[in-house]
Amino acid sequence: MKKVLIITYYWPPAGGPGVQRWLKFVKYLRDFDIEPIVYIPENPDYPIIDKSLLEEIPKGIIILKKRIFEPYFLAKIFSKKETSTISSGIIQEAKSQNFLQKLFLYIRGNFFIPDARKFWIKPSVNFLSEYLSENKIDTIISTGPPHSLHLIGLGLKKKLELKWIADFRDPWTEIGYHKKLKLSASTEANHIALETEVLTSADHIITTSFATKIEFQSKTLKPVTVITNGYDSIEDNSSELDQKFSLAHIGSLLSGRNPKNLWKVLQELTSENKDFKEDLVLKLVGTLSNDVLDSIKEHDLEAYLELPGYVSHNKAKKIQQSSQVLLLVEIDSIETKGIIPGKLFEYMAAKRPILALGPKDWDVKNILAETNSGTYFGYQEETSLKEHILSMYKSYKNQQLNVSAINTEKYSRKNLTGELAKLLKD
Incomplete structure (x- = not known):
């Protein structure tokens, strides 16, 4: 050997x-x-x-x-x-x-x-x-x-x-x-x-x-x-889905990893849609920079926050499996277009829809399209992002928010x- x-x-x-x-x-x-x-x-x-x-x-x-x-x-x-x-x-x-x-x-x-x-x-x-x-x-x-x-x-x-x-x-x-x-x-x-x-x-x-x-x-x-x-493996998802419309991010949110367009869209939706306001939960698991937290507060989203801090890897996988939507966020810069976070692949294994926000020409965009596991948006997109989140929310209300990923075996x-x-x- x-x-x-x-x-x-x-x-x-x-x-x-x-x-x-x-x-x-x-x-x-x-x-x-x-x-x-x-x-x-x-x-x-x-x-x-x-x-x-x-x-x-x-x-x-x-x-x-x-x-x-x-x-x-x-x-x-x-x-x-x-x-x-x-x-x-x-x-x-x-x-x-x-x-x-x-x-x-x-x-x-x-x-x-x-x-x-x-x-x-x-x-x-x-x-x-x-x-x-x-x-x-x-x-x-x-x-x-x-x-x-x-x-x-x-x-x-x-x-x-x-x-x-x-x-x-x-x-x-x-x-x-x-x-x-x-x-x-x-x-x-x-x-x-x-x-x-x-x-x-x-x-x-x-x-x-x-x-x-x-x-x-x-x-x-x-x-x-x-x-x-x-x-590592795709197991049968035995975790019960959250009752609320939960958007979860697992991992550190650094200062530059701050999608203000997402916070703005969520602020608009909570002010315009009473049901959305009652159902929204924003789960940010891991270390959160002060810059990101301040942006969330500025957009009046603090009431929807759950901040469990760092959790074990096993606990993180359970949160991924139970969340309605999984957030993937990267810094908006030319230097980060080649960063493919490891959590992307664990998100795939969790079999939940991925909502990704990152730089132009991000490698992640192609992987999401190849595997049909989620949707990518840039930091400057607001209208299309808002429409997509509202579409996911309607599917959630009809208990039809699912994902049908393909071609994922190569990433085991x-x-x-x-x-x-x-x-x-x-």
């Missing part, structure tokens, strides 16, 4: 979307005669914990650990709240940032390149060089963000004869928050140089979206393959692992 070393920062009991991708790949790789060995930090600073995911780790998997120095720990001495917010990826709009937030962003962006996990690179390269040689393992995978893990892969590639696959769950220099880090010109140049070295040194690049593939193909001649995120985690296995065996 072929062995492969996977270098990842996020691993159970970490919660959130970052841990799901490689936890599921590891779960199914043995079905394709590949034995995964996982390398993780011994003392990580995870912003979200979900201990239920520990149960999904396959038995007998070798997990290597080495201590990491986390500068966020020192920053918490000054402000635990601000540090946790930034480490979670939630960056307020510039006009809403206080002095401490601006300072932390400047330090994070210019002193920790490519990110705050940079101190794990050198000790990891030294440790893994010896382990790989002793155990005759000649294939490694690095997954980021954090993109410093790709520099571990780069260091190992320079020292050993091995095959290195770099998996990008998100872009690097084109990621949505990159320009918010208050980078100096020299720091920006450093990021670009490191990204270029990784893209031209790895034997194969994996992206989770087609737009990111196109971006990387303009920067490297190395092969680039899209392997999206996916769903096991099928996607099969695509990964092909790359590992080539």
Whole structure:
């Protein structure tokens, strides 16, 4: 059986979307005669914990650990709240940032390149060089963000004869928050140089979206393959549907992930339609930025809000299955058109209608059309969005709000692992 070393920062009991991708790949790789060995930090600073995911780790998997120095720990001495917010990826709009937030962003962006996990690179390269040689393992995978893990892969590639696959769950220099880090010109140049070295040194690049593939193909001649995120399984939906007309979003709503056209349309519908006003529930599960919450309040929607905060993955799946409509929201920018949230595929598995709001030419738009699993709208659309929500509401009142998805099998985690296995065996 072929062995492969996977270098990842996020691993159970970490919660959130970052841990799901490689936890599921590891779960199914043995079905394709590949034995995964996982390398993780011994003392990580995870912003979200979900201990239920520990149960999904396959038995007998070798997990290597080495201590990491986390500068966020020192920053918490000054402000635990601000540090946790930034480490979670939630960056307020510039006009809403206080002095401490601006300072932390400047330090994070210019002193920790490519990110705050940079101190794990050198000790990891030294440790893994010896382990790989002793155990005759000649294939490694690095997954980021954090993109410093790709520099571990780069260091190992320079020292050993091995095959290195770099998996990008998100872009690097084109990621949505990159320009918010208050980078100096020299720091920006450093990021670009490191990204270029990784893209031209790895034997194969994996992206989770087609737009990111196109971006990387303009920067490297190395092969680039899209392997999206996916769903683990589609089970019979035993959850009872909400009695109310519930619109649910699962996951963080960052400052830029703020569909004001949706809030405006919902405000109009609640003021114009008495039944709609009585039936509407807006369930926002996960971390909510102050900018988004303020927008919701400005549109008089606070009375319809349910804010359960972060919930376990199992609980999140039940909420998805019981909600009338599932909201998928992405930041409206050219940099985010290649972001395909992992929750999209779990939404598919929940078999509920998806209402997606995001940037122009968003990769998600094509997947929704291909699978007949939902409808996409841009941030500037209001009339058509309002008509669609009203149409869904009428179907809900007639107990006919359903979805008939097609062509979803290709996005199952096991099928996607099969695509990964092909790359590992080539």
